[in-house]
Every structure is written in structure tokens, then in C-alpha cells.
């Protein structure tokens with residue numbers, strides 16, 4: 001094992017190129033550590049984004065050796081191939097500069113999928129009792145730990161081919177609310193996810209579930225939405 | 240395509256079993272859609288033109304026609320298996336390991352189908 | 361894809377599963393037993409059962425394939441909106457006509 005890693009990092013915007021750097025290899029080094037090293041010691045103009053460094057905030061996702069990953073929780077050792085690591089910005093999003101992408105559309109699609117909670121009660125009502133073992137809550141649990149990192153969105157070829165497609169993360173979020181007994185917005189939500197670019201645009205490539213760092217399975221959530229919207233269509237609640 | 244005017248930094252997901260299964264399904268569908276009109280046309284034409292059955296028979300003996308028809312049959316089998324896979328994933332709850340197994344099983348069935356049709360040629 | 365197209369796509373797919381299996385079984389049977397085209401035509405001619413089986417098959421296939429072609433074109437070409445709809449209907453009607461003609465040739469002529 002050599003003591004340096006050959007690192008290529010994307011520099012520029014949509015038009016740009018990969019620039020080579022050499023970074024000393026350390027124990028338990030993460031990809032984010034590598035990027036940080038480059039910025040601190042080799043080129044202070046390198047732009048990238050991170051905050052928590054512990055896999056909570058979802059801001060550090062990049063493309064590492066051809067796959068989207070959360071870089072703060074990805075050990076270099078795990079992804080290095082022939083001593084090389086290629087680090088680029090997330091795909092399917094416009095590049096602001098270097099490794100920082102513009103995630104506006106990604107979050108707009110959360111809004112579009114009605115990803116915001118719609119309360120059915122006021123502060124004067126009693127707190128709702130949700131049984132942890134109830135089937136709806138079990139469904140929510142499977143999908144709720146999303147950190148909005150955009151990894152699934154970058155991995156999804158349906159997003160790549162159809163820029164209007166809401167994408168796995170927004171639909172996964174919608175699915176958690178569809179199963180939230182306290183939510184009152186499901187009529188509009190089901191209509192939103194059944195519209196053009198909604199859940200029916202998913203081609204079940206399953207790239208999202210393969211790459212989600214939180215081990216969420218958006219494919220399953222989207223399949224749930226497909227079933228639920230069909231049910232609503234049959235019963236006449238959705239036209 | 241994406242309209243983002245950016246290069247494809249990501250390609251690793253295209254080596255995943257599931258992605259390959261999905262794309263094989265799509266490509267077999269496209270090829271079937273291309274072949275199907277020809278298949279229908281051939282059936283319609285061959286009988287009309289020759290009027291006599293003999294002509295039709297001779298026609299089906301042509302190697303090119305035989306291969307094309309066998310190819311169509313193979314594509315149909317592959318697309319059927321891929322379609323069953325999609326219907327199952329969309330409508331049943333699976334554990335990941337089961338899904339992988341099912342996809343692998345369906346892939347194997349596809350290969351068996353290929354071998355069968357190569358032999359039948 | 362929208363809900364209605366999705367539903368039709370999956371519905372026609374599911375309905376075609378037994379038809380395809382039947383179609384493939386017929387082909388496999390015929391190749392294995394060396395049944396000649398003459399014998400096949402001898403059995404299909406004037407058979408209402410065959411006409412119904414393949415009539416349904418052609419109808420479902422035309423719907424399924426045209427929706428599929430629309431999806432692929434939406435992803436892999438720059439077609440959007442109306443042209444996509446025209447493509448879908450055009451291809452579906454073409455398949456339906458050619459299919460009907462093929463069935464007529466095999467069953468009635």
C-alpha cells in the first residue's frame with residue numbers, strides 16, 4: 001500500500017476538467033478528509049460543501065469513483081481503486097463550482113411532491129397516539145431517516161432522462177406522509193405524485209436503493225405510492 | 240437528455256444487477272416493438288402473395304426468416320421474464336436478498352431460454 | 361408516464377402473461393414435434409378459438425407496445441407532449457391494423 005493517494009477532483013462548472021492531486025494516506029481517512037486536505041494544503045480555491053462530518057446533515061454528497069456517496073462517512077480505503085480516487089460533483093444537478101451543486105430543483109421537487117406535513121389538528125387538540133407497531137407507522141419508519149443528501153437523485157437514470165421526474169427522495173418523503181395518520185394533505189399529495197413526472201415515471205432501476213447511505217429503499221416507497229394511487233383511482237378519489 | 244449540460248460523473252450504478260435487468264427489459268421491449276410490425280407483415284404478406292401454401296412453406300425455410308422469428312421468440316421470453324420481475328417488485332413486499340435472488344433466477348431463465356432457442360434453430 | 365397509462369401498461373402486461381406462455385408453448389410444441397406450417401395453418405383455418413386468442417393478443421400487444429414506445433421516446437428523445445401522444449396512437453393503430461391482417465391471413469384466408 002503506497003502512502004499517497006492519487007486523487008482527481010472536478011474543477012469548474014458543467015464545463016471543467018478533472019485535476020490531479022497527491023494526498024497522503026492516513027488511517028480511517030474519509031473521502032471528505034481527502035477533499036479537505038486538498039483545500040487546506042494544495043489549493044484553497046477548491047469549493048465543496050459539508051457541515052456535520054458525521055452523516056447527519058446530508059450536505060457532503062459527491063460522486064466518488066463513479067458512484068454517488070456521502071463523503072464524510074465513506075472511507076477512502078473502501079472506494080480506492082488502484083490507488084486512485086476520482087471525486088466529482090453529484091450528477092443530475094447543475095454544478096455551482098467544483099464539487100458544490102445547486103440543489104434548488106431537488107428541494108423544489110420535495111415541495112412539488114407535497115413533502116410538507118399538513119396538520120389535521122391544532123395545538124389545542126390532544127396529542128395523537130401513534131402505535132409504533134401499527135402497520136402505517138412501520139412503513140413510515142422504513143423511510144423516515146432520509147437526510148436529504150441527494151445521493152439517490154444523482155444515481156437515478158429516470159431523473160437523468162426525464163428532468164421533470166420528482167425523483168426518489170421527494171417521492172420517498174411523500175410516502176412517509178401518506179402513511180402519517182396525523183396528516184390531512186393526502187388528497188392533494190396523491191394527485192401530486194400521480195401527475196406527469198410523478199411516481200409512475202420510476203422505471204424500477206433500483207439504483208436509489210442500491211446507493212442510499214441510510215439504507216432506505218425509495219423503490220419500495222415508490223411502489224407503495226404506485227399501489228396507493230391506483231387504489232385511489234379505482235375508488236374514484238383520483239381521476 | 241438531462242438538459243443540464245454536464246458530463247455524466249456517475250456511471251457505477253450501471254454495473255448493478257438490477258439496473259442491467261431493467262435495461263435488458265427495456266431494450267428487449269424496443270426490439271420487440273421494431274420486430275412486431277414486420278412479424279405481422281410477414282404473416283399477412285406471405286399467405287396473400289403466394290396464395291398457394293407451398294410458397295409460404297418455402298418462405299419459412301429461408302434461414303434469415305428462421306433466425307428472425309427465433310430471435311423474436313427469444314426477445315419475447317426475455318421481455319416476459321423482465322416484466323414479471325417488475326410486476327412482482329411493484330406489487331409485493333420483498334426483502335433485498337429475495338429480490339436479488341429473484342432477479343438472478345429470472346436472468347438464469349433468460350439464459351436457458353436462449354440456449355433452448357439456439358438448439359431449436 | 362401518467363397514472364392511466366401506467367395502469368393500462370401493467371394491466372395489459374398481466375393479461376398477456378398467460379397468452380405469451382400459450383404462444384411460446386405452441387411454438388415450442390411445433391418446433392419439437394416438427395409440425396409443419398401446413399399442419400398449423402390446417403388447424404388455424406376457420407377456427408374461432410384461434411381467432412379470439414390472437415385477436416385479444418394483438419389488441420393487448422398493440423396497447424402495451426404503443427405505451428412502451430411512448431415511455432422510451434419520452435426518456436431517450438426530445439419529443440414531449442403532443443408529438444408523444446401522436447407517436448403512441450400512430451404506432452398502436454399501425455400494430456392493430458397489421459395484426460388484424462395477419463390474423464385474417466392465418467385464420468380466414
Ligand code: SF4
Nearest residue numbers: 156202203205206208
Ligand atoms: S427505482 Fe425509480 S427512483 Fe429509484 S433509481 Fe430507479 S427509477 Fe429512480
Ligand code: SF4
Nearest residue numbers: 146147149150152212
Ligand atoms: S433517500 Fe437516501 S439517498 Fe435519497 S436523499 Fe434520502 S438519505 Fe439521501
Ligand code: FES
Nearest residue numbers: 053057058060072
Ligand atoms: S457532512 Fe453531514 S452528512 Fe456528511
